[in-house]
Amino acid sequence: MNRKELFRIIQKKKSFLCVGLDTDINKIPAHLHSAEDPVFEFNKQIVDATHEAVVAYKPNLAFYESLGAKGWVSLEKTVNYIRSITSDIFIIADAKRGDIGNTSAMYAQTFFDTYDFDGVTLAPYMGLDTVSPFLEFKEKWSIILALTSNKSASDFQYIEDKNNKPLFENVLKTAKNWGTNDQIMFVVGATKAEALQGIRKIVPDNFLLVPGVGAQGGSLEEVAKYGMNNHCGLLVNSSRGIIYASQGKDFAIVAGEKAVELQQQMEIHLKSFGLI
Numbered sequence: 001m002n003r004k005e006l007f008r009i010i011q012k013k014k015s016f017l018c019v020g021l022d023t024d025i026n027k028i029p030a031h032l033h034s035a036e037d038p039v040f041e042f043n044k045q046i047v048d049a050t051h052e053a054v055v056a057y058k059p060n061l062a063f064y065e066s067l068g069a070k071g072w073v074s075l076e077k078t079v080n081y082i083r084s085i086t087s088d089i090f091i092i093a094d095a096k097r098g099d100i101g102n103t104s105a106m107y108a109q110t111f112f113d114t115y116d117f118d119g120v121t122l123a124p125y126m127g128l129d130t131v132s133p134f135l136e137f138k139e140k141w142s143i144i145l146a147l148t149s150n151k152s153a154s155d156f157q158y159i160e161d162k163n164n165k166p167l168f169e170n171v172l173k174t175a176k177n178w179g180t181n182d183q184i185m186f187v188v189g190a191t192k193a194e195a196l197q198g199i200r201k202i203v204p205d206n207f208l209l210v211p212g213v214g215a216q217g218g219s220l221e222e223v224a225k226y227g228m229n230n231h232c233g234l235l236v237n238s239s240r241g242i243i244y245a246s247q248g249k250d251f252a253i254v255a256g257e258k259a260v261e262l263q264q265q266m267e268i269h270l271k272s273f274g275l276i
Contacts, residue, residue, distance in 0.1 A: 001090055001118050002139050002182040003207065007231040009055050009088045011276050014267040016232050017259060018056035018092070018209065020239030021046065021078065023063050027244055029251050039067070039074040042251075044081055046243050049256030053263035056090040056235050057082060058209075079115055090118045090235070092143060092209070098123030098130045105133040112137045119143045121187060121209070124175055135179045141207075142184055144175050147199070149189025149212045172202045181205045188227070190236065193219055196226035204229060211237040213262075220262070224269035232275055238262060 010016050021043055028042040035041040047057070059078060064071035082089050093111045097104065097120065111117045112134070119141030122131055134142045147157055147168040157168040176184060188199055190212030199208070208227055213220050213236050220236060227234050242262075246254035270276045 001141075003231065006055075006090055006207070009090070010232045010270070012088065013053065013055055013263070014270060014276055015053055015055050015263040016234045016236055016266050016270070017054050017262050018058050018090075018235045018237040019046070019050055019054050019242055019259065020094070020211070020237050021057055021059040021063075021243065022239045023059070023074075023243070025063075025067065027247075029247055029249065031249055037070075037074055037077065039064070039071065040077045040081075042243075043074070043078045045252035046255050047078075047082055047085070049252040050242065050259040051082070051086055051089065053256070053259040054089065056092060056237075058092040058094045058237055058239075060094040060239075076115060079117065083116065091116075092141075092235075093117040093120040096121045096123050096145065098126055100126065101129045101133055104130050108134045108137060112140045119185060121145065124171055128178055131175070131178055135183055139182065141182075142179065143209050144171070144184065144186050146171050146175075146186040147188045147195060149191040153189070169198075169202060172199060176203050176206060181207075185209055185235075187211070190219065190223050193222035193226055196223065200227060200229065205231075205233070207233050207235060209235045209237065211239075213238050213241075220265055220269075224266075224273075228269065228273050228275075230273075230275075232270065232273075236262075236266070 023039050023042055032038045032041050059075055064075040097107045111120045121143045124144050131142050158166045160166055185207040187209045190210045210223050223236055242255050242258045245258045
């Protein structure tokens with residue numbers, strides 16, 4: 001899926017919402033534990049309830065890997081199910097991988113061939129050769145960590161070079177040249193929305209994956225104000241605020257309602273920018 005196709009889906013659904021499938025076996029409603037595959041059953045019902053308002057899903061691999069082989073089975077079933085019900089969804093492996101070339105080549109094969117994800121989150125600390133194997137897959141996306149919203153982000157990301165430029169800006173300036181705007185996306189935390197204006201000066205045309213709206217306190221209004229470009233250029237993620245909005249048997253219904261609430265807010269921002 002290239003940038004033009006992704007924008008078409010955004011315009012069609014009047015949404016740039018990404019739902020994080022951070023499916024914790026200890027947090028899903030109790031009545032699902034009797035299912036043959038509780039994690040997949042939870043994901044299936046969330047997807048059924050939300051997909052019309054959603055542009056992307058982002059399974060966080062830690063929640064699946066922690067369950068061993070059966071977690072990987074649940075993950076594969078989830079991806080296959082999403083593909084079976086709609087072609088208008090961008091699926092992200094939130095894996096945060098980053099290793100030397102031959103290892104990265106195997107990771108790329110895992111996520112793009114074996115599991116058919118559209119993009120994968122990557123840690124760029126080791127440089128271009130950790131990312132280049134992913135870029136060999138055309139119309140797949142390398143989603144590079146740039147400025148995160150966790151409390152320890154300042155340990156490294158704000159360290160300044162001799163020109164008083166923080167590390168995250170150097171990551172953006174360097175990594176944007178590793179591939180095309182149809183291949184390179186950046187992660188920028190929603191709780192750092194004030195930095196988006198400066199980030200857009202460095203990467204005006206790249207898509208940004210923006211986690212942190214909802215339970216983590218990020219402002220959708222600020223993200224849209226400072227981060228939106230002429231093809232939207234945003235995938236805004238909400239995880240806990242949607243998938244765990246209810247712990248009851250109505251969890252999927254409530255998740256659907258929360259997704260629609262965000263989609264409706266996003267529609268207003270898209271209209272204000274003249275994109276729909």
